Amino acid sequence: MTSVAVVGTGLLGTAITKRLLEKGFEVHVWNRNPARLADLQELGAHAIQELHGAAQGRQAVITVLRDGAVTANVIHALGPIHGSTVMPMGTMGITEIRSLAEQVQHQNGHCLEAPVLGSKPQALKGELLVMAGGEPALFDQQRPLLEHLSQEPMLVGPIGSGAATKLALNQLIASLTHAFSLSLRLVQQAGVHVETFMAILRPSALYAPTFDKKLQRMLEGHYDDPNFSTALLRKDLHLFLEEATAAGLQIQGLQGLDALLEQSSGSQLDDLDYCALHELTQESF
Known part of the structure; x- marks a missing residue:
């Protein structure tokens, strides 16, 4: 039985743990709060009591942590990685993942970045979009594992390319949601029925499926049960702007959106679905 760790x-x-258990993997799990492991243990997962040495005997150590700094600290705590492959699936900066790959090498392990697009529903069904970065041979070695989580995992290039791709996609999430929110508010204030507007938008080249996915939430102000929070979207947009600046790109057009999202920092919107940024596009917020 293939043994993996989900950190x-x-x-x-x-959701990733549940999917791997369903597919017959031996899964060892860790959380900073051990109480959050109880449900997974009931499903057959093994709790990692001590991070040091937890990579031993594991084909892969999948990390799904908040950011690059936290990931680096937790991986450091593993100690010797004994040739196992560390696969970070959370969103990180390009510089951060390259630094982490060097760290993993010093810990006698391998690193294959594997950020994903999608959340709980896609993970449970094995339909995440995986954009891996690393050595082709390492990707081929881990492909059978990744294929349980993604219908078609893709190797997009060397270490750092996965992070760049994920940040580019998350920037589109922020920009598209913001653009849709502004358009929606303008037509409503002008007295245009929302369905009339959508009937014109849907068959056009301007349409993105995310508009309909978030439409009712925006209209009803219902942002509970998020799969991706406003706080995480703001973090990822910050990361994108940092990397774009380092690459010499013109970021002025995005700085306004960054400042707008900063208004939600520390507010109740932080823990809600990211389309709660719709509340920020009205003057009364």
């Missing part, structure tokens, strides 16, 4: 059992990490 970080939040929304996505829990």
